[in-house]
Amino acid sequence: MQQKDWDRISKNYYPEIISPLSKGVKNPLYKEIAQLKFTDYAIDLGTGLGRLLPILSKKFKTVTALDYSEGMLNHAKKYSKPNITFVKGDIRNLKDFYNKFNLAVAINSIIMPSSKEIDKSFREVFKILKKQGKFIGIFPSMESFLYYGFLTFQSELRFNSESKAKQSTIYLTDSKKFDYLFGTYDLNGKQKALYEFELILRLKKAGFKNIKIQKVVYPWKEIKDAGFGNFKKFPELWDWIVIAKN
Template sequence: MDVKDWDRIANRYEQEIISPFQEGVINPLFDEILALPNKQEQTAADLGCGTGPLLPFLSDHFKQVTAIDFSPRMIKTAKRRVDAKNISFCRSSLTDLSRFYGQFDVAVAVNSILFPSSRSIDAILTEIHRTLTPEGTLMAIFPSMEVILYQGALIFDREIEKIGDEEKALWATKRILERQKFDFISGIYDDDGQRQKFFYEFEIKHRLKKAGFKNVRIKKVLYPWGGQIGSFELFDGQPRLWDWFITAKPQK
């Protein structure tokens, strides 16, 4: 998605974008931030802040917060959400954060590294690395590619039981899963030209290491079945859907 696409949905962001801040989501981000020592004396960045759902929390726990987004309308909407003297707003692409090098103790990126270009993703992670202080921390949430495969496996198993023929069940699963829209090598979902990146766990580790990060820790953001959370089908009683939550330190 480009700037115009994000501008277009700014006023209805919560209705169109699956959020890890919705009710019923188990999100490790908050506990990780609360566990940070001396955060009231530190600076934080919300990279790709969107409409600003995380900004009130960051404002309450850090000395200074910089909210960065490349969509003017997203920034305008975020400013209406929160009015705090310790938040500054900046319009910038995550591919060029040179004005912020060495400034942030904590950099947070929540589902904002979605570029379909692998080179752009690597460039963004490298730029984020450069914005951190020597003892800084990256906290990020990435859409999970494994969760698509997980849903596919559940659907396939159900369709076999329903249809009784594996070949027909596989065909039905591909249709329900919208298989033609996914590239499972690149991790790209293409919906009529709107292309979004999903991440494998091993890929996240690989890309962060390439960008110069160390001490990478990965947890899951857990989503309930149904409600406002996106899924192809509902499987109540099965383990929850998830995105990837990571923390990492800069290799200086």
């Protein structure tokens, strides 16, 4: 999505965006941050409303909150502390911060639809980390969308012929708005979701090593209001969380 899209969403962010920081979401992020040993400098890339800043400001001596949406930064400043600096900037150009941070966090902020811009963003994140620095990123999972489509199709088969079940599944999942080959979707602005294999390959290409991938799990009851069906008898939907070192 473009800057104007995030400025618009900033006025009503959480009703529009399912957040991995919401209460009830099973997110390994907090444990990973708590275990960090080098805690001088951290940056929150695409800080959004700044919900991670209270945790980072307690753990790190200096925190930079970066976003290219003025609207988001204005919201994030309600978490202002003496050790937090707010910067309007772009993840695709971080040359002012090279070799500066022990930790870089990006929560659903490296999701631009351009493949080249995704790779450029990962290279920039790699460059801003100090030696033994760590990157923690959360990304929409394309596998999760496919899984949800499968569950929906299986549910529709219980009441319809196969051809009708396919038609209703396409409608119920907004499938026509998804490009599963290139991993993009357009539900209020075109953006990127990532496959697990894709994340690993892109991060290695950027220079990262020791890449670990886990799931951020969304209980069915937490995402029901966002328009998802409730398949409570089945495993939940997820985002990817990546922990990588330079």
